[in-house]
Amino acid sequence: MVRRLAGGAVLLIVVVTATFALISLAPGDTAQVLAGQSGADPEYLQELRERLDLDRPLPYQVKSYLSGVARGDLGFSVVRGQAVSDAILARLGPSALLAGAAIALAAVLGILLGVLAAARRGTLADTAISVFSLLGYSVPVFWLGQLLVALFAVRLHWLPAGGMRSVDGASGTIDVARHLVLPAGSLAMLLLALVVRVTRAAMIDALEQEYTTVARAKGLPESRIVFKHALRNALRPVVTVLTGYLGLVLTGAVLVETVFVWPGLGRLLYDSVLARDTPMLTGILIFSASLVVLANLLADVLYRALDPRTGFR
Numbered sequence: 001m002v003r004r005l006a007g008g009a010v011l012l013i014v015v016v017t018a019t020f021a022l023i024s025l026a027p028g029d030t031a032q033v034l035a036g037q038s039g040a041d042p043e044y045l046q047e048l049r050e051r052l053d054l055d056r057p058l059p060y061q062v063k064s065y066l067s068g069v070a071r072g073d074l075g076f077s078v079v080r081g082q083a084v085s086d087a088i089l090a091r092l093g094p095s096a097l098l099a100g101a102a103i104a105l106a107a108v109l110g111i112l113l114g115v116l117a118a119a120r121r122g123t124l125a126d127t128a129i130s131v132f133s134l135l136g137y138s139v140p141v142f143w144l145g146q147l148l149v150a151l152f153a154v155r156l157h158w159l160p161a162g163g164m165r166s167v168d169g170a171s172g173t174i175d176v177a178r179h180l181v182l183p184a185g186s187l188a189m190l191l192l193a194l195v196v197r198v199t200r201a202a203m204i205d206a207l208e209q210e211y212t213t214v215a216r217a218k219g220l221p222e223s224r225i226v227f228k229h230a231l232r233n234a235l236r237p238v239v240t241v242l243t244g245y246l247g248l249v250l251t252g253a254v255l256v257e258t259v260f261v262w263p264g265l266g267r268l269l270y271d272s273v274l275a276r277d278t279p280m281l282t283g284i285l286i287f288s289a290s291l292v293v294l295a296n297l298l299a300d301v302l303y304r305a306l307d308p309r310t311g312f313r
Contacts, residue, residue, distance in 0.1 A: 004297060008296075016066060030278050084282075102253075106191040106242075115231060136192055148182045202236070
């Protein structure tokens with residue numbers, strides 16, 4: 001366990017260093033954004049770079065930034081006029097809500113469909129579910145989002161097209177839930193397809209184990225064998241998959257949040273790219289990488305808890 005934590009810490013340092021260095025080497029900088037891109041006075045640009053420490057060597061900038069990250073300081077966005085950490089925390093709630101709803105939807109439907117496909121292996125139901133999961137991998141999430149908006153918002157007028165709350169003054173849990181349905185459904189599709197395939201494979205393996213054969217020999221109902229004996233053991237890889245994808249879903253919903261104008265981290269990342277807000281972009285990428293590393297560590301811990309025979313090496 002200690003080795004995994006140490007490896008995660010080293011990986012974070014490498015990610016922070018590489019991210020900051022690559023973005024710093026990209027054309028343009030914060031000084032040019034503040035000065036109005038082209039046509040700015042070279043002396044004024046140089047003054048801005050000195051004020052922002054952009055004239056310092058790259059190793060010095062990386063070291064200074066790493067020191068700030070260790071203190072919880074991700075920098076300051078001069079474009080937005082606020083600390084990067086404050087902007088991220090303000091958008092973290094909506095992203096967590098969207099990610100939680102998408103993961104819950106993918107987990108419930110994915111496990112049910114995966115169990116059904118395994119229990120009806122080789123039948124029409126199994127084939128249909130397998131084709132559905134394959135399509136889930138293939139359909140671009142932004143195209144699916146636009147399709148859902150066109151159908152349920154524009155044509156049927158059942159659900160709002162975007163945003164997190166209505167602009168007509170409506171508020172409350174129901175209003176937020178109505179705005180959440182379409183983006184959560186779009187984001188859940190890719191993860192749903194993965195959960196179906198993992199659950200199906202794990203269930204097929206569990207149903208072929210000796211304990212299920214013994215349970216059938218005792219005359220237990222097939223439903224009890226499937227849901228009580230086989231499913232409990234098949235959930236281990238499913239739980240680790242869901243946990244491992246938590247960081248990616250939480251911060252990687254850029255396309256979904258952009259299509260549905262959802263005020264989360266993905267939308268903030270998109271706006272930062274357009275505004276060439278380098279400090280904000282760097283902070284979001286580093287925060288996202290940290291979540292992915294922590295989610296992978298959590299997945300390892302959960303897998304060990306579900307199967308004590310598996311230990312950390």
